[in-house]
Amino acid sequence: MGKVTGFKEFERQDESYAPAKERIKHYKEFTVPLNDAEITKQGSRCMDCGIPFCHSGCPLGNLIPDFNHMVHQGEWHKASWLLHSTNNFPEFTGRLCPAPCEKSCVLGIIEDPVSIENIEKQIVERAFKEGWIKPQPPKIRTGKTTAIVGSGPAGLAAAQQLNRAGHTVTVFERDDEVGGLLRYGIPNFKMEKGVIDRRIAILKAEGIIFKTNVNVGVNYDVEDLKKFDAVVLCGGATERRGLPTPGADADGVVQAMDFLTQQTKVLFGKEVKDQVLATDKHVIVIGGGDTGSDCVGTSNRHGAKSVVNFEIMPKPPGHRSPTTPWPFWPLQLKTSSSHEEGVERNWLINTKEFIKDANGKLTALKTVNVEWKMVPGERPQLIEVAGTEKTWPCDLALLALGFTGPESTIADKLGLEKDARSNYKAEYGKYQTNIPNIFAAGDMRRGQSLIVWAISEGREAARQVDIYLMGKSDLPSKNETGDLVAL
Structure with missing residues (x-):
C-alpha cells in the first residue's frame, strides 16, 4: 500500500490555519488545504503494515490503506468510491472526527501517523468538485x-x-x-x-x-x-447536564448548546430573541471538551473581554500516556484551533458558587482546587484542596458539561x-x-x-x-x- 519507503521519505503535513487575528473576525472555515502534490505524498506515507489497525480504530471500518493507495497513485475517483463504500458522509468526518483511526495507525508507533482525516476530506472535496457524487435513486421500490x-x-x-x-x-x-x-x-x-x-x-x-x-x-x-x-x-x-451549584439560576449562567445554537441561527438570519452575547464580558467556560472549545472560539469572535476555561479533571500529558498504549485512544492533551485563539485553561478546579448581584445577574464565580483520590475497586473520590478558594470575575458562564x-x-x-x-x-x-x-x-x-x-x-x-x-x-x-x- 502506498509507497514502501514513503513514510521514510515524507514527513506528516496537515492543513494550516489562517492567522488567529484574522479568522476570529468571521465565522467561515479557515483551514488552508494542502496542494494535490503534497496530499499525494501524504497518501504515500501509508506503509504496507500487514495488519492495518486503522480499520479497528475506525467505527465505520473505512478501507483506509486502500483509499490512501489510490491517492498515492493519483486515482482519486477510485479513492472516492472506496471511501463512500463505508462512509456516507466523509465531508462531515473529514472535518469533525477526532480520528481514532490515526491513533491506531501502525506508523504512529514510531513516528507521526498517516494524516488519514485530512486525506479523507480532500478525497470527498475533490469528488464534489469533479461532479462524481451524484444522486443514485433505487431502481426498484419495495413498497415498504x-x-x-x-x-x-x-x-x-x-x-x-x-x-x-x-x-x-x-x-x-x-x-x-x-x-x-x-x-x-x-x-x-x-x-x-x-x-x-x-x-x-x-x-x-x-x-x-x-x-x-x-x-x-x-x-x-x-x-x-x-x-x-x-x-x-x-x-x-x-438532555444537557446541569451544575447543581448555589447560584446556578443566575442571569448569565447559560447552557453551551443554547449559546452555540443561537449564534449559528443569527448568522443565517434566523430570528433569535435575546441572543446571549459574550461581547465585552468576562467569560468562563466550564467543561474542557469539544463543546467547551467551540464556546471559546465563539466567545472570541464575539469580542469577549476575557475567556477562561475550567476542567475538573487533571491536565492530560503532552504525549500518549502509558495507561493508554497504542492502539487505544490516548489520554493526551488536545489543543484546538479555538484554544490557540486565546483562552486561559485551568485543570483540577471545581465551581463552588455562582455569585449574583441584587438583580440576579452573574458577577463572579467561586472555585476551589481539587484532586482525585484513587482507591482500587472503588469510584475515584473528588477531594477539595484546603486554602485554594478563589473568586473569578464572570459575566457569562457557559456550561459545556455534556449530555x-x-x-x-x-x-x-x-x-x-x-x-x-x-x-x-x-x-x-x-x-x-x-x-x-x-x-x-x-x-x-x-x-x-x-x-x-x-x-x-x-x-x-x-x-x-x-x-x-x-x-x-x-x-x-x-x-x-x-x-x-x-x-
Missing part, C-alpha cells in the same frame, strides 16, 4: 415505508441506506433545518452549513422525504408512526424500554427495541458519542430494518473484525 426520527448523522445515514434498499423513507426533524447538531451545534467556523446543504440536495434527489418543524411526541402524534412499516429513532442524546442521555418523551409515549443510563434500549448489532418494528441508533441508543459512531450505527440499524422488512438484506455490514461484508 420507513420513518426516521432525527436528521443528525445517524438519521441521515439510516435514511440513505434504507432508501438504497428501495424503501420509501421519511425523515422527521424538529428544528427548522435538517442536520441535527451538525446544523446548529457545530459552529460554522468548524463546518460551513453549505457542506450539509449540498449533501441534503443529493439525498432529496434520491427520493428521501424531509419534514422539518416536526417534533415527534409534541406536535406530531406518536400514534401516527404506526402507519409506517418500520421506524428508526435517531433523536440523539440531547446525560436522550429525552424520554418518545419512549414514554410509545412504551419503549430504557437502559440504566436512560438510553433507548436496543441491543448492539440488532438495534431493535422492545417494539419489533421500532429501532434505535446513534446517541439515542448508545449515549453521547462521536459523529463517526452515529454514521456507523445508522448504517447498521438500516441493515437490520431491511432484514426485518424483507427477510434478508444486501446492505453492507461491518463485522466484528472491522471488515466490510455483504450478507
Whole structure:
C-alpha cells in the first residue's frame, strides 16, 4: 500500500490555519488545504503494515490503506468510491472526527501517523468538485415505508441506506433545518452549513422525504408512526447536564448548546430573541471538551473581554500516556484551533458558587482546587484542596458539561424500554427495541458519542430494518473484525 519507503521519505503535513487575528473576525472555515502534490505524498506515507489497525480504530471500518493507495497513485475517483463504500458522509468526518483511526495507525508507533482525516476530506472535496457524487435513486421500490426520527448523522445515514434498499423513507426533524447538531451545534467556523446543504440536495434527489418543524411526541402524534412499516429513532442524546451549584439560576449562567445554537441561527438570519452575547464580558467556560472549545472560539469572535476555561479533571500529558498504549485512544492533551485563539485553561478546579448581584445577574464565580483520590475497586473520590478558594470575575458562564442521555418523551409515549443510563434500549448489532418494528441508533441508543459512531450505527440499524422488512438484506455490514461484508 502506498509507497514502501514513503513514510521514510515524507514527513506528516496537515492543513494550516489562517492567522488567529484574522479568522476570529468571521465565522467561515479557515483551514488552508494542502496542494494535490503534497496530499499525494501524504497518501504515500501509508506503509504496507500487514495488519492495518486503522480499520479497528475506525467505527465505520473505512478501507483506509486502500483509499490512501489510490491517492498515492493519483486515482482519486477510485479513492472516492472506496471511501463512500463505508462512509456516507466523509465531508462531515473529514472535518469533525477526532480520528481514532490515526491513533491506531501502525506508523504512529514510531513516528507521526498517516494524516488519514485530512486525506479523507480532500478525497470527498475533490469528488464534489469533479461532479462524481451524484444522486443514485433505487431502481426498484419495495413498497415498504420507513420513518426516521432525527436528521443528525445517524438519521441521515439510516435514511440513505434504507432508501438504497428501495424503501420509501421519511425523515422527521424538529428544528427548522435538517442536520441535527451538525446544523446548529457545530459552529460554522468548524463546518460551513453549505457542506450539509449540498449533501441534503443529493439525498432529496434520491427520493428521501424531509419534514422539518416536526417534533415527534409534541406536535406530531406518536400514534401516527404506526402507519409506517418500520421506524428508526435517531433523536440523539440531547438532555444537557446541569451544575447543581448555589447560584446556578443566575442571569448569565447559560447552557453551551443554547449559546452555540443561537449564534449559528443569527448568522443565517434566523430570528433569535435575546441572543446571549459574550461581547465585552468576562467569560468562563466550564467543561474542557469539544463543546467547551467551540464556546471559546465563539466567545472570541464575539469580542469577549476575557475567556477562561475550567476542567475538573487533571491536565492530560503532552504525549500518549502509558495507561493508554497504542492502539487505544490516548489520554493526551488536545489543543484546538479555538484554544490557540486565546483562552486561559485551568485543570483540577471545581465551581463552588455562582455569585449574583441584587438583580440576579452573574458577577463572579467561586472555585476551589481539587484532586482525585484513587482507591482500587472503588469510584475515584473528588477531594477539595484546603486554602485554594478563589473568586473569578464572570459575566457569562457557559456550561459545556455534556449530555446525560436522550429525552424520554418518545419512549414514554410509545412504551419503549430504557437502559440504566436512560438510553433507548436496543441491543448492539440488532438495534431493535422492545417494539419489533421500532429501532434505535446513534446517541439515542448508545449515549453521547462521536459523529463517526452515529454514521456507523445508522448504517447498521438500516441493515437490520431491511432484514426485518424483507427477510434478508444486501446492505453492507461491518463485522466484528472491522471488515466490510455483504450478507
